[in-house]
Amino acid sequence: MINAKNITKYFDDIHAIDNVTVTIKEGSVFGLIGSNGAGKSTFLSMLSGIIKPDSGEISIDGKEVFENTNVKERFFYISDDQYFFPNTTPKALKEYYGNVYKSFNTKRFDLLMKGFNLDENRKINTFSKGMKKQVSVICAVSSMTDYIFCDETFDGLDPVVRQAVKSIFAGDVADRGLTPVIASHNLRELEDICDHIGLLHRGGILLSKDLDDMKLGIHKIQCVFGTPKSKEDFNDIEILSFEKKGSLNTITARGQKDELMSRIQRENPVFYELLPLSLEEIFISETEVCGYDIKKLIL
Amino acid sequence: MINIDYRDKRPIYEQLIESIEDMTIRGILEPDSQLMPVRQLALELSINPNTIQRAYAELERKGIIYSVKGRGNFISGDIEKLRAERKRSVFNELHILCEKAAAAGIEKDELLSQCKKFFEEERGGKE
Numbered sequence: 001m002i003n004a005k006n007i008t009k010y011f012d013d014i015h016a017i018d019n020v021t022v023t024i025k026e027g028s029v030f031g032l033i034g035s036n037g038a039g040k041s042t043f044l045s046m047l048s049g050i051i052k053p054d055s056g057e058i059s060i061d062g063k064e065v066f067e068n069t070n071v072k073e074r075f076f077y078i079s080d081d082q083y084f085f086p087n088t089t090p091k092a093l094k095e096y097y098g099n100v101y102k103s104f105n106t107k108r109f110d111l112l113m114k115g116f117n118l119d120e121n122r123k124i125n126t127f128s129k130g131m132k133k134q135v136s137v138i139c140a141v142s143s144m145t146d147y148i149f150c151d152e153t154f155d156g157l158d159p160v161v162r163q164a165v166k167s168i169f170a171g172d173v174a175d176r177g178l179t180p181v182i183a184s185h186n187l188r189e190l191e192d193i194c195d196h197i198g199l200l201h202r203g204g205i206l207l208s209k210d211l212d213d214m215k216l217g218i219h220k221i222q223c224v225f226g227t228p229k230s231k232e233d234f235n236d237i238e239i240l241s242f243e244k245k246g247s248l249n250t251i252t253a254r255g256q257k258d259e260l261m262s263r264i265q266r267e268n269p270v271f272y273e274l275l276p277l278s279l280e281e282i283f284i285s286e287t288e289v290c291g292y293d294i295k296k297l298i299l
Numbered sequence: 300m301i302n303i304d305y306r307d308k309r310p311i312y313e314q315l316i317e318s319i320e321d322m323t324i325r326g327i328l329e330p331d332s333q334l335m336p337v338r339q340l341a342l343e344l345s346i347n348p349n350t351i352q353r354a355y356a357e358l359e360r361k362g363i364i365y366s367v368k369g370r371g372n373f374i375s376g377d378i379e380k381l382r383a384e385r386k387r388s389v390f391n392e393l394h395i396l397c398e399k400a401a402a403a404g405i406e407k408d409e410l411l412s413q414c415k416k417f418f419e420e421e422r423g424g425k426e
Contacts, residue, residue, distance in 0.1 A: 193345070195347050275308070
């Protein structure tokens, strides 16, 4: 389990991370989302013990990460701007990571290299950006660590490889309780693989929730009433937004499907329709409530 | 077999439940036949195994599947409850449809004859 408690980080006068507290349980797939500059990469760097938070604590299974090799052996960090040794080849990387990670699985590495059609003797600097990412992913899953931290890892991958990587992650989650932490600004990318989402915005964490609960607990209702209604008529349910266009009302409300439906039916609507929200729409509603101008966040 | 629509806004686990229920009602999944193991289905659909676990747990709670320790999940023989539930939801939809039809000025007889036509053509062709 990863525990971050009240962590704060400044870069000169830039407040990159502001008092973030979050818990990541093992065996779940945690999606870290947020706009550019929200602090995702900074957060992951601190999680991996590369930089030290100015205040607060980060621990993995109760042990402090910074300058602690025993803990560092338990995760693999795929940085966004990847660094490879000059003139190195995947084969050399295999030996390097084999020395660093005790449980490195050479067989798996070879198998995946073959599967992804990558030549292990070619110099990595001749690889394309996407191929480099593939090499990193292969190194990461072959290291057999308990955690993998991915910083925008899926972005450079083509759709076929992306599905393949997701499948590998899914298999490892099922087999050995791997915990991937995936940072991305692409909400749609995270919707199918993550079960837990944390939203960072301007250095602070807005919410951290189970994805399905999030989806089942909020709905959009389009309805037309015989007599005009206003937000005040629905004081008994939690309304996040109430918009009116002519006679058509669009209500975003918190609550389970059935209870919202019976609530609306009580008002004898001429027409009504209950729509689920996409991850994107959930964030618009959730953050509008927090007073954030979220429209910028959605790409 | 099981299809996930990524453009569908409903949670994936809800889609999974509906998909398995649907196949059970249609008889594609026969009683006591085994469901795909969580791991395998996760790999096939490239989705989170926890999501599938959750869907299976919900299906078990509803009595649509049962699990045998160490052997996996199986379709339960009792699909009558599921049929009854499905019937209710179809009638609900029909209710909305009838309201729509009435609003569009379609007469009762016209609607009924369309229904009749469906059963005569579709069912007649099959039997």
